[in-house]
Amino acid sequence: MKIELKNICKSFNKKTNTIDNLSLTIEDGEFVALLGPSGCGKSTTMLMIAGIYKPDSGEIYFEDQLVNDLEPKDRNIGMVFQSYALYPHMTVLDNIAFPLKQQKVPKEERIKRAKQVAEMVQLEHLLDRKPSELSGGQQQRVALARAIVKKPKVLLLDEPMSNLDARLKIEMREEISRIQKELGITTILVTHDQEEAMTMADRIAVMKEGKIIQYSTPMELYKYPKDYFVAQFIGTPPMNFLKGKLSNRRLHLQNMTIELDREFLNFHGGEADVNVGIRPHDLKLGNSGDILFKGTVNMVEPIGHSQIVNVKICNEQVRFFVEPNTKMEYGREIEISADISAIHLFDAVTGRNLKNVHESQRQVKEYSFHSQE
Amino acid sequence: MGATSYRAETKRVLTPVSKRKKRIPYIIAYGVLGVTTLPVILMYLWLLLRSFFEQMKYGFIPVHFTLENWQFLWSSVEHGGSSLPSIWTATWNSFVFSGTLTILEVIIGVMAGYALARIEFPGRQALMKTTLLLHAFPSIALLIAVYYILNFMGLFDSLFGVVLVKTALQIPMTAWIVKGFFDDVPWDVEWAGLIDGCSRLKVWFTIVLPLIKPGIAAVSIFSFLSGWSEFLLLYTFILSDGNVTLSSYLQRLISDPNLVNYGLLSAVSLFYMLPVLLFFIFTQKSLMQVSVGGGKRV
Numbered sequence: 001m002k003i004e005l006k007n008i009c010k011s012f013n014k015k016t017n018t019i020d021n022l023s024l025t026i027e028d029g030e031f032v033a034l035l036g037p038s039g040c041g042k043s044t045t046m047l048m049i050a051g052i053y054k055p056d057s058g059e060i061y062f063e064d065q066l067v068n069d070l071e072p073k074d075r076n077i078g079m080v081f082q083s084y085a086l087y088p089h090m091t092v093l094d095n096i097a098f099p100l101k102q103q104k105v106p107k108e109e110r111i112k113r114a115k116q117v118a119e120m121v122q123l124e125h126l127l128d129r130k131p132s133e134l135s136g137g138q139q140q141r142v143a144l145a146r147a148i149v150k151k152p153k154v155l156l157l158d159e160p161m162s163n164l165d166a167r168l169k170i171e172m173r174e175e176i177s178r179i180q181k182e183l184g185i186t187t188i189l190v191t192h193d194q195e196e197a198m199t200m201a202d203r204i205a206v207m208k209e210g211k212i213i214q215y216s217t218p219m220e221l222y223k224y225p226k227d228y229f230v231a232q233f234i235g236t237p238p239m240n241f242l243k244g245k246l247s248n249r250r251l252h253l254q255n256m257t258i259e260l261d262r263e264f265l266n267f268h269g270g271e272a273d274v275n276v277g278i279r280p281h282d283l284k285l286g287n288s289g290d291i292l293f294k295g296t297v298n299m300v301e302p303i304g305h306s307q308i309v310n311v312k313i314c315n316e317q318v319r320f321f322v323e324p325n326t327k328m329e330y331g332r333e334i335e336i337s338a339d340i341s342a343i344h345l346f347d348a349v350t351g352r353n354l355k356n357v358h359e360s361q362r363q364v365k366e367y368s369f370h371s372q373e
Numbered sequence: 374m375g376a377t378s379y380r381a382e383t384k385r386v387l388t389p390v391s392k393r394k395k396r397i398p399y400i401i402a403y404g405v406l407g408v409t410t411l412p413v414i415l416m417y418l419w420l421l422l423r424s425f426f427e428q429m430k431y432g433f434i435p436v437h438f439t440l441e442n443w444q445f446l447w448s449s450v451e452h453g454g455s456s457l458p459s460i461w462t463a464t465w466n467s468f469v470f471s472g473t474l475t476i477l478e479v480i481i482g483v484m485a486g487y488a489l490a491r492i493e494f495p496g497r498q499a500l501m502k503t504t505l506l507l508h509a510f511p512s513i514a515l516l517i518a519v520y521y522i523l524n525f526m527g528l529f530d531s532l533f534g535v536v537l538v539k540t541a542l543q544i545p546m547t548a549w550i551v552k553g554f555f556d557d558v559p560w561d562v563e564w565a566g567l568i569d570g571c572s573r574l575k576v577w578f579t580i581v582l583p584l585i586k587p588g589i590a591a592v593s594i595f596s597f598l599s600g601w602s603e604f605l606l607l608y609t610f611i612l613s614d615g616n617v618t619l620s621s622y623l624q625r626l627i628s629d630p631n632l633v634n635y636g637l638l639s640a641v642s643l644f645y646m647l648p649v650l651l652f653f654i655f656t657q658k659s660l661m662q663v664s665v666g667g668g669k670r671v
């Protein structure tokens with residue numbers, strides 16, 4: 001089912017808009033992730049789609065039908081609440097079968113289907129327990145099972161895996177993706193885990209203070225963050241930022257001056273303070289790149305297949321990756337470098353990305369083969 | 374709970390002396406409580422003995438066991454020259470009064486409590502603030518006004534009329550207590566019900582009400598007990614023998630100070646207390662277990 005939000009506003013206190021003129025289109029069968037800092041209005045958006053909150057203004061369409069005044073029960077939605085919201089007085093089995101009961105599915109079939117779903121989330125041994133007798137992760141899986149058991153047209157997942165261990169998380173992720181693709185359920189996922197958003201979603205909407213800042217595919221988001229906020233929000237470890245100055249097409253960074261291509265910039269003359277962004281992956285040890293930095297090793301964090309090295313350059317710090325068997329000592333002087341094409345420039349005042357869209361899109365194609373995260 | 378008992382156990386093994394020391398505060402506490410409650414206990418004891426004996430020598434030594442005082446159970450009682458109505462009529466009336474009161478109060482109180490807890494309507498805040506004030510209103514101050522109203526409605530000398538008055542006086546407190554229970558039910562659980570395919574009303578019955586069951590139990594018990602012990606309203610607004618309740622029945626036994634039959638009075642008092650005791654024994658479990666939950670336990 002295609003979902004369309006048009007100019008939605010929602011306010012809780014009449015002073016500020018929690019959701020501020022938000023528009024979002026989710027195609028039929030699409031998997032969209034909502035990403036954003038705590039309190040930016042993700043759950044509120046979900047609850048409006050579910051029909052729990054009514055938008056103050058704006059329209060919500062399901063398949064071109066206006067649903068602003070449609071009751072939640074008639075929307076055919078499955079939802080996992082951030083707080084799970086299990087029914088405390090019912091057993092796990094009854095919780096999972098509850099949506100089917102409301103659809104008047106005969107008892108035997110109801111139990112059969114509930115058990116199937118319970119097996120999918122690996123809960124088949126806990127069916128007789130009450131929610132209060134389960135661990136947080138188990139409760140979360142009950143909530144997940146209850147949301148998918150009726151095979152809804154729309155699935156709203158508000159941090160559905162925040163409480164699971166790493167292995168279970170990956171299994172659940174695959175399970176959700178499989179069901180979603182199989183049944184073609186239009187799905188919205190709220191998550192704080194970027195990796196989750198990147199791997200599962202067809203498109204990601206990055207939100208900030210009730211607005212959507214950028215809405216595009218995971219790869220584009222990663223390669224071409226529209227502004228400073230998105231850039232610092234997407235990617236782990238986060239993008240490195242260095243303060244610089246742009247005058248016409250000359251970039252002053254540290255004590256270097258870099259001449260930039262006219263093609264490269266979407267910036268029309270004058271001077272501007274900029275934040276220069278470089279992804280940790282784009283920094284290399286040695287002097288093979290175009291831009292060269294000298295710094296001292298500040299900290300080394302081994303993460304198994306690689307090491308994250310924190311380097312102090314003048315008064316700023318950057319992180320980058322080195323091979324796990326490279327010896328890194330604290331306080332050692334090292335040289336690192338990056339290619340000009342890999343840097344991002346953000347206006348320090350407006351946050352706007354000053355790099356040319358076409359330029360970076362060209363690069364997405366060019367470099368996509370070695371940019372697998 | 375588990376942790377404290379574990380600690381107590383290890384202490385016992387290691388230092389037997391400190392255990393006795395630890396007990397001293399308890400001994401003091403129980404001692405003080407025991408002494409202060411002694412008069413009450415002695416009063417009940419006196420009541421019990423007095424009802425089964427012909428007289429109390431010097432006021433406290435029972436003499437000559439008898440069941441005469443309990444005769445009111447099977448035969449009608451003559452008191453002060455007139456015969457009293459049957460005790461069973463009074464008992465039945467008391468049950469009818471308390472039962473109807475409980476049902477009305479719970480139904481209205483639960484609905485009002487839900488509205489106060491969940492629904493935004495103009496004047497909600499003001500209503501909540503004045504609710505408790507209403508409860509503090511002494512019913513004796515209202516007697517004359519209520520008399521006019523009951524008379525006007527033709528409900529004077531009718532149990533149902535008094536039930537209505539009593540319900541009106543009790544509702545604020547009941548609604549307030551129930552509101553507390555509804556406040557503890559997370560919004561999310563209600564919303565989940567809506568999304569899972571229930572209508573508002575169905576969510577209320579299948580999800581919200583079961584969650585506040587302990588609250589409903591507590592309110593039912595309180596209102597039944599307060600109905601059972603109601604005296605002033607019943608005494609004022611009920612005249613006929615056919616509508617007499619136990620509390621008024623007791624009042625008749627002591628209406629003339631010169632003619633009080635203490636044996637009979639004690640027996641009837643005990644009889645009046647009996648249902649309350651039984652009721653309390655059977656319901657105290659639901660009074661104690663007051664918990665709603667099921668959300669995220671972080």
Ligand SMILES: Nc1ncnc2c1ncn2[C@@H]1O[C@H](COP(=O)(O)OP(=O)(O)OP(=O)(O)O)[C@@H](O)[C@H]1O
Nearest residue numbers: 012013018036037038039040041042043044045082
């Ligand atoms: N029922 C409510 N009444 C008043 N304010 C609310 C209500 N629900 C949410 N808000 C406010 O709206 C803003 C957005 O809340 P929301 O729950 O949508 O955030 P979120 O993006 O889901 O955050 P998180 O990631 O922490 O879950 C917050 O500032 C919150 O305080």
Ligand SMILES: [Mg+2]
Nearest residue numbers: 042043082158
């Ligand atoms: Mg949220």
